[in-house]
Amino acid sequence: MDYLKLICHRKPERSFFINGYQFPVCARCTGFYIMFLIYFIYTYFFYVNYNHFLILFSILLLIPAVVDGTSQLKGLRESNNYLRFFTGLIGGLGLGIIIKAIKYYILILL
Template sequence: MILNKIHLTYCHRKPERSFFWKGKQFPVCARCTGIHIGYLTFPIFLFGFVTLNFWITILMIIPTYLDGTIQAFFNRESNNFIRITTGIIAGIGSMSLISIIGKKIGDYILLLI
């Protein structure tokens, strides 16, 4: 299968860093799985059911970068629970950030009309 031959730099598909479903390994690592799950919250932010402060949004994204950076550059191995948890939080924060930026661009465009 061609997907198994694609080498992803950040989602290296190491078995100890991935989840398995019915004996099949996920195509991305646990952290990216969490990020993708967090992406599912986009409609909640898009339609204004929930709004978060810009700085809270940034703080939500930071832990996944810290965990990944510490794991990459220091001799500390994270675990899948931490990876998926920080990934979900970062995915939600990313969707909040995208909605904040999109609304600001929309407001700016409406001011120009």
């Protein structure tokens, strides 16, 4: 299972457990991946207009995850798994929008 460390650090103290089994990714990555999936399913069924406002909004959605992760990395504070998960959900939506916007604009330019 070392190959999973390529997508997440998997630290036990930063991961969720169900019935004694650790999730394959940490709490923040769990939020990111869940929101990726939800957003990609949503965009499959509904049209999204990727304008400048939406892209700016998606960048703003990434800020809480960056602040939480950076402040924890620098030792300024200790986060908890629920906050990590929530910032992962918000950041996952932002990153999902950015990825789909890049795909959208690449397909338009081709």
